[in-house]
Structure formats: structure tokens, C-alpha cells
Amino acid sequence: MIEVQELKFDANGLIPAIVVDAKSGDVLTLAYMNKESLNITLEKGLTCFWSRSRQELWLKGETSGNYQHVVSITADCDKDALVVKVEKDGPACHTGKDSCFFNPLYISEEKNEFSLRGLYELLLERKATKPQGSYTTYLFEKGLDKILKKIGEECTEVIIAGKAQDKKETIYEIADLAYHVMVMMVENGISLEEVRDELASRHVIDHKVKQEKMTN
Secondary structure, eight states, X not given: OOOGGGSOOOTTSOEEEEEEETTTOOEEEEEEEOHHHHHHHHHHSBOEEEETTTTEEEETTTTTSOOEEEEEEEEOTTSSOEEEEEEESSOSSTTSOSSSOOOOSOOOXXXXXXXXXXXXXXXXXXXXXXXXXXXXXXXXXXXXXXXHHHHHHHHHHHHHHHHTTOXXXXXXXXXXXXXXXXXXHHHHTOOHHHHHHHHHHHHHHHHHHHHHHHHO
16 A cells, blocks of 8 residues: 555646546546545545646535545556546536546447447437337337337247257347347336346345355
């Protein structure tokens, strides 16, 4: 562990702070701290920055309620930049977006890896814009009952493939099921983070049960 006095602030007394969602790993924003705002952050456990435009301290969430609870703060090798991992109460961006970084400049078609987050955001976009000819648009237009019917059908397909121990077919049907479940999540306003948090809480319970069994 290093001390605040070991950090290297720039000529204006500032140090860049890259704020990262501790749960998703998404970069939320880039802000700046001075020694006073950093000490407030450490004292309160909430991110506090120095606003270069307003020339004043800025406790994130003080007016919006979107506080950022600090999980960890790590300095880089030169000790002149910080990564601040947080658990957020709401959007990080003043636009209402979860992250301030949402304007793509370049995406490699070859190296752009698939992610559940990317799929979820695509489904959100489909629900908002409903482009013609999209199967996802069709599902959203038909509504929840149609989506749930498809989930039921895909559940059956997974069971049949799993019972047959056909690995390739089972993987295919699981992917179909996962897609339709995520469409339902978007329709019902359920986020990936909420599902992940539920799984994490069950992991803690399971760990406690195992510990109790070991001590009995």
C-alpha cells in the first residue's frame, strides 16, 4: 500500500482518475482529483473530484443521487494516474448513460469479441429503434406473451438435446434459450447486473453452507 504523498500530481495539482465499474469492468468516466478531493474520497468512501471547468470540488452524486461507492484505488507504475473501482448507485454520465464512453470511433470486425454486455446493449437498441426485418424487432412488437412462449419452446429443445447427450445440439439450443431469455430481460427491464448480483448472493450462501458442513 502506498501513501497519498507518494502520488505525482501535475503542475495544476491534479491527477487523472479512471473510474471503473467494479462489477462489470466497464470504464465509466475519466475525471481529475487533487489532494483535497482524494482525501475526501478516502474519508467518505465516495468519489470526489476536482471540476476543472467550475474550479471547485465535486462529490459525485451529491445533486443527482448517483453516488459512486469506492471499492479500491490503484496507482499506475509512475504513480501519476489512478484507477478507481466503484459500485455505482446510478448512471455515471450526465446524459443518463451508464458510462461516459459511448461514442464508437473504431471497431475491428475481426477482433471485436462477443460479449453478453454487447448483446444486451444491442437488444436495448433494437427495442428502442425497432428496425424493420429484425427478428428481435418482431419479438418486441409481438410482446411479452410471444417472448415467453419462445422461451418455453427453447427450454424444451434444451431438454431434448441434453437428454440425447448431443453436445453440439445442446450448445446450439442453450444459445437460443439464452438469447430469448435476454430479450425477455430487456422487455421486463431486468439488467445483467441484477442477475449477476443474484448469482453472487447465492455463491456466498453456498460457500457458507460448505463451511458449516466442514466444521460440523
